[in-house]
Amino acid sequence: MRIDGKGLINRAAPLRFTFDGAGVTGFEGDTVASALLAQGTKLMGRSFKYHRPRGVMTMGSEEPNALVTTGRGAGQTPNVRATMQEAFEGLEVRAQNAWPSLDFDLLAANDLLSPFFSAGFYYKTFMWPAKFWEKLYEPMIRRAAGLGALSGEPDTGLYEKAFAFCDILVIGAGPAGLMAALTAGRAGADVILADEDARMGGRLLAESHEIDGKPGPVWVDEVLDELEAMGNVRLMTRTSVTGAHDDGTYGALERVGLHMADPGARPLETFWRIHTKRAVLAAGALERPIAFPDNDRPGVMMAGAVRGYLNRFGVAAGQRVAVFGNNDSAHRTAQDLAAAGVEIAALIDSRADAKVCGDYPVYTGAQVTGTKGRKGLTGISVTTATGVQQVESDCLAISGGWNPTLNLTCHMNGRPVWNEALQAFLPVPDMVPGLEAVGAANGVFSTAGALAAGVDGAKNALQAIGKKPVSVDIPKAEDGTYALSPLWVVDGKSRAWLDFQNDVTVKDVKLAAAENYASVEHMKRYTTQGMAPDQGKNSNVNALAVLADATGRGIPETGTTTFRPPFVPVSLAAIGAGARGKGFAPERFTTSHAASVAAHAPMIEAGLWYRPSFFPREGEKTWRASCDREVAMVRNAVGICDVSTLGKIDIQGKDAAQFLDFVYTNMFSSLKVGRVRYGLMLREDGIVMDDGTTARLADDHFVMTTTTVAAGQVMAHLEFVAQALVPDLDVHLISTTEQWAQFAVAGPKSRELLNAVLDDGLDPEAWPFMACGTASVAGVEGRLFRISFSGEHAYEVAVPARYGEGLWRLLISQAEALGGGAYGMEALNVLRIEKGFITHAEIHGRVTADDVGMGRMISVKKDCIGKAAASREGLSASGREQLVGLRPVGAVKQLLSGAHLFNETAEAVRVNDQGYVTSVGFSPTMDTFLGLGFLKNGRARHGERVRMVDHLRGVEAICEVCDPVFFDPEGGRVRG
């Protein structure tokens, strides 16, 4: 029911939305909950376990009952708090966890079975038979119990991640937060004021208090006007600060487009990381219920919320409202409603000495001991010293006192302390370094107290960051005392709810204590108290008071469970914003990418890079056909391959050679300018890290190549060595991987090709094997290296990346004219296996230099990284698995990498394992499969026969062990 003249809604802007298909009318400024309440809808949801009819209880993010689903299809969002969702034209809202409908829910039968559904019920009941759990019991329970469901479709909505920085972050924009922001803003600090509501003001929007003689909302607007006019204050509405993290970092979730019919290009939500020097927590307090029999009926609401719906939305939550509390703040609900002309059925105060005046029935020293009305409250039982009275009422406003919203202060393991006078937990200073709780969040419940505390909190923060506060007048406001007498539970026969969202009752907590789940953390897990999406915001303290009573300990001894981030549920889409699809794994393209794709080459991933697998030609039906042709092309004519993805590190400085001696096992100081050398790099523990070639361009200038996969690791390693181990050396490193496009030109006709392409031709005398230097192509100065990963006479030619595509096209056309062409990763792999060259399939992080037959590359003349550890006996002991070549010699001609090796007649079981296969390929050159692998004492076993067994794919093959260099072992071709 709307009350004329009340509320902050815009009555000139009506809007319509639907709830379970039925039209609802509201106004701009309404939430879904306020609009539903205004039209008298009490039933808004069904409870988690028992499917009990439930109505809205609160008006904030702590709402346990009124969870709804908004949107449809991929845009469907479950578990939206009706109290937080702003109403807008066309919004589609549906009830959840009810079937077939909210009004008639068949699963409400669960409620009749409630005696069987008590704490620990699942564990006790569904024990046997064990295998039924996964197949039958769990799916059944999951179907019956639950909240909203996801659509099952990919969420295509826009989400964003963002970062913000400030001097002072003020969390919450009630009286304390506004004064804190004003004080900090006037002093010139960079301030962010964040509030999870759509409108700033906090309780000042929900109360009828005056500030400085003005209505609260008017004063709020004046303050906001001043803050907005400051250049140094940023106001963030609809922003819930979700977590307090290390070093002044706070997570925050902003609802950007969720309140709009058409958010356009805006994200639905933005997840913020706010870094601040200091923070002021002015998050206010949450009212807690009282557990009395059948306290969960739709129409039973928090007293502060009933008052808030009236003052902020102009909504009377009932026609005949009863109020039940243990403290004075509840009285204000009766006063405000009565002043607005709403009938007060009764004001019940549990305190016998409560001073109450008002023109309505007042019961002091009384309790509500029962309720009636299944889908909406119809009446309550009030028990006084003289007996029980039935009172007709359709809305019961309850208040068991207030809990400071101190959740954020606990996010870094701090423990709040119990305050006997306030009957609440309070934060202690420095639970989160740099964060100070003020106002109601710190147990200061009067408006005047909150205003002053906000100023003080800001002054402390300003002082900490070395800024001088300017004087701020504290406005006049209500300064009432907060008096209460603890009342947690009213005894009775029926169930009394504590955690409304997870359906935990007083009986459940008592049962947990009786079954010795007496620690608060055990009780929580046994009963699921506080484990629902609301994290027990309005129920935890009540539950542990019940536990304290049941165990005979006090509340301080019982302690509280741990508050953890996030303060409110955060959608994964917001946390993972930007990481969907290609954002999850960005692509790195070589300069030849477009040309390779145009040539129909399938691209394969190599880290973030994409490389061509093979280049299919007319008539080639399988990848093998293309691969075989490309291998033959390189062996007989000339092939071109983009090798730009290999790491390239430019190393300069007068001590560059000495540095390389230290990071490589072999000597580089002896390398002549204009020459290239193969190098092997170890980790400090003696295991092979990487390999590659390094060219000496000048005395103090080298270019190192790393493998594609280890480029980043090697760069970090070299920087570590240079900076942390040998900082005295004059050496400078920079990655130039992306600055140079580099192509292998391999095959007997490579010289002929380059002679035609290079501006100055190719003088055979000047370019022996392992020579390097500058060379110009079409007027572009580039680099030429005579190196080979195929065993053929080959070169690698490099140009600045912007010329890469042009050079690629030129090289391909020249190669094709010579009977060659491009080759891809498959052919590259076969070519290197034929030559026994290793890759990270072999140097996989567990092999030593000796294992791959390079033990003698560890120079005895100098120290190097990994040398000491590599000298350990175990790293070259007999019995280690050593690199060998494998070739099938039995009936089965196929080899498979990943397969294991066994002696020919031994059973293929683990204890008989002799080694494994790391790389295989079909060699068209030698017309057979070839493999590389590791075999125990392999180097001494050339000529032996072993059995390859692939248990996964069910393939066995007899292999001959041989030297890993299958083709041209003398190396005549590479020098030719």
Add this chain to the structure above:
Amino acid sequence: MRIPCPLCGDRDHREFTYKGAAVALDRPGNSDWSDDWDSYIHLRDNPAGDTDEMWWHGAGCGGWLVVTRNTVTHEVKAARMAADVKGAGA
């Protein structure tokens, strides 16, 4: 967590890569295997409190830092360039 890089200023920890205890700076001087080498490579304290550790500012200046961090509170107390620490004879 924020790390005050001496070259780049206060930066988010996601720009950095962690390597381990700053023991890594104390590489034994000779290349013969010994107990010193064993300790250097394998043995690490597990302190509850302040510890010096290596972080690489890979998404920033490329500097290797020695960061003093409290393992209990996560408070980052100092960050110095590894080269300076090593140069000072650490």
